[in-house]
């Protein structure tokens with residue numbers, strides 16, 4: 001039997017009952033000499049929340065793009081461009097394009113022959129691609145079967161991080177926490193299915209409950225929240241989760257840092273053909289708000305942010321991404337890109353980041369004028385995460 005490649009799933013076998021022992025896969029790789037070499041290329045790294053896992057400050061996601069608007073070799077081009085520019089973390093989900101995002105990402109990673117240990121891969125479970133009563137949500141059955149099916153589509157034996165794509169209030173929290181622990185600890189065919197777990201768009205209260213259950217049962221708690229965070233959307237990541245960063249060292253894998261493209265300035269003068277607002281059904285109503293008073297106010301802010309960006313020899317796109325990256329609770333900003341060109345433009349965020357002095361941050365704050373009010377302390381001095389005034 002030919003030895004399978006490091007960490008990759010033998011797609012000829014049954015996804016639910018794989019034959020080769022993945023532990024053997026780790027020892028018997030035959031293609032190590034041909035893997036492209038990963039170089040950080042100036043990428044910065046942070047720990048993912050309180051874990052020891054180092055993630056690049058900018059990672060790449062596949063929602064609507066990889067496996068959706070971008071198919072085949074162009075997917076490979078985007079992933080290759082990312083990898084060659086220091087991005088070694090890729091995010092997807094079981095529901096992105098009914099599993100096609102995982103398929104395309106897995107195929108591209110395999111064809112590019114990227115070394116599994118160089119990569120950090122995350123996927124998300126909640127909306128399985130079929131509609132049966134147990135094909136969605138966070139029952140133990142769907143968490144475990146959904147993860148197995150995701151891995152089969154990705155052609156991988158494990159992901160590094162598995163996220164609960166939403167909270168399922170119809171399932172007891174103990175079942176959810178136990179199932180993610182099973183995925184991490186017991187796994188399948190004597191190998192982990194995932195190394196860490198996290199949540200996505202859970203309320204602070206739901207994340208608290210998961211921590212309480214994990215503490216009570218001596219189980220592994222979620223380490224990260226995959227949440228929306230951008231210059232126009234701040235309340236949840238900056239206020240609602242504030243106590244979680246301090247108490248649990250929670251990290252965020254921030255998404256929609258460009259507000260779906262809005263912060264690039266591409267919608268300042270209308271809706272360009274082929275753009276997300278023009279082509280994706282669920283953004284049609286968002287597109288319609290651009291002409292409203294609220295939409296015009298947002299565009300006015302984008303124009304002011306553009307002026308600040310130009311004063312720093314940068315672009316609104318790079319500045320908006322760097323602004324999310326500068327937040328100390330951000331572990332990684334997940335980029336979305338429809339082409340290698342967009343990705344390269346977005347990575348210029350690394351160049352503007354060191355220029356974002358306190359003064360620049362104040363200028364930005366003045367323009368945005370949407371900083372969430374902190375929770376009141378009723379005259380008591382605020383403490384930092386180490387309890388210092």
Ligand SMILES: NC(=O)c1ccc[n+]([C@@H]2O[C@H](COP(=O)([O-])OP(=O)(O)OC[C@H]3O[C@@H](n4cnc5c(N)ncnc54)[C@H](OP(=O)(O)O)[C@@H]3O)[C@@H](O)[C@H]2O)c1
Pocket residue numbers: 060061062063064065091092124165200201226227254255256257258259260261262264266274275276277317334335336337338341342343345346
């Ligand atoms: N957990 C969750 O619920 C959740 C939700 C959303 C996203 N995510 C994750 O986060 C990732 C990023 O989210 P997102 O796609 O919403 O991020 P985003 O950065 O706000 O939007 C990305 C889109 O903006 C446009 N764009 C990006 N760079 C551009 C540039 N330089 N110039 C012009 N247009 C540009 C492109 O759309 P067009 O070219 O089509 O206009 C691109 O697809 C996703 O892939 C996914 O992995 C997770």
